[in-house]
Amino acid sequence: MQRRLPPLNALKAFEAAARHLSFTRAADELFVTQAAVSHQIKALEDFLSMKLFIRRNRTLLLTEEGQAYFLELKDIFKSLQDATERLLARGSKGAITVAMPPSFASQWLVPRISKFSNAHPDIDVRIKAVDYDEGFLQDDVDVAIYYGKGRWSGVQADKLHTEFLTPLCSPLLFNGPKPLLSLNDLKHHVLLHDSSRSAWKDWLKQVGVHGVNVNQGPVFSHSMLVLQAAALGQGIALGNTILARPELDAGRLIIPFPDKVESRDAFYLVCDQSQADLGKIAAFREWILALVEEEQDDV
Template identity: 55%
Template sequence: MIRRLPPLKSLRAFEAAARHLSFTRAADELFVTQAAVSHQIKSLEDFLGVQLFVRRNRQLLLTDEGQSYWPKIRDIFEILTNATEEIKAQRASGELTVSVVPSFATVWLVPRLSKFKQIYPDIEVRLKASDEMVNFVREDVDVAIYYDKGDYPGMHSITLLNEKLTPLCAPSLLEGDKPLKSPEDLKLHTLLHDGTTDDWRRWLKFAGVKGISLNQGPVFSHTVMVQQAAIYGQGIAMGHLVLSQSDVMAGRLIRPFGLTMESDYSYDIVCPKESSERPKVKAFTDWLLETVRLESGGLC
């Protein structure tokens, strides 16, 4: 007896939409339109004969049937992903040299590398922390992770994470005698800088705040150093939410305002076009993208 299963595309659309509780965010993840996600969900609902989502007060919610179905589909996709990665790992081996911006390497990549090693034990990762663009012809580098505006002529590139900006500070700053209830109150506090005032300037303009001098306050060479200074209560940092996620979730840093701005910059995976399909490069790239996908529900 042949068992009829729903289309894989419909299940993928459902899993992403259920995880995000948003057709729009699911569409962004799957690189399709919102209408395409909606169509796939409708096809799945017709196949199952039940409604999986409902809209209430402009929010997308799972029905009882959807809540029951989603964990099972999520687990199935994780099993498929792990099985696929295990097979790919059998042919991916050798040294892989990765050039990566120091702050991202320290805060995001290094804590997760052990998981990559578990899946690909025959790939030896060599990290090269650098803010400079790689000359792939002259340098012994297989792939790079840049923090930039996404313009890499002649290269194969994929956006890994988009950055978001908002002020961050230690909880203790809210307990002092200087108020921090609105962006205007930043005039009373020390601003911390990472070698440029561009992020602060853009965010203050975005928030409609004027009259704050950006020529004062400590300057650090890397964003992580600014973040640490903020944790110790030395001032207010322009927070990069990708890098500060763990500190925000742990309560070491807080967002005094609910105003978050999209950065012009993103974390991008870049390599020569001819290298993109090499087993060890593709294994690393696919693992990075899958890690972000699985963690996307927890990004602050």
């Protein structure tokens, strides 16, 4: 049985005009003239043998039939758009944009990104180091790294490392005139803070240490700045063992005490749920999760 379908261009013109309730705005969106849109609508109305619009002076309204038709076509066009995006995402070639906090970019991903490039030479990685509210996946970003508890709606969120917080300091400070023999010795040193002073306060409470003034010491906007200050001997940082790994491996920082507390928050790999298992996003996701699992086993 032969399918009786209207011309696609006529449907596109109708959907745009019905959405805007304007032939002029529909023409601008479709990059055609207003006369061309009007012609397409007339052709569609002739094909259907019914009126879809009511034209009153400068006002454009949908007929009852036009409104019903538009509501169904709107969902069909959305499905077509989603199907096209999924198909394009299947392609392994191209570029992938990954957004994340600057500290995670500089301390963790950048030193490792060549491994992904070697495994997937046909995918160019674009790293976007930005500060933004958690839970907000921008339109120009394929994959993001969020820091929090993983409670974001509408996205696929994969937890990366299990993280621990522990005091970190320079070897010069550790071997300096003020010994660091126990956690109580923290009261004799400058504390370095990441964003706020609450982290030190919570950590000391959990390990049962009292009498340390957490209301002193500088506050930095990013974790990497705290680690840099600590490596220069300017004080003691409460560091994330994952982000501090380059400084620890290089000997610029040491862990003076065995005490550590598992962080309530963690870094998460985040992407659109519908894209998680497709194309370049799936390749990046599989790579980073496998690498994290391998490194976690080594901790």
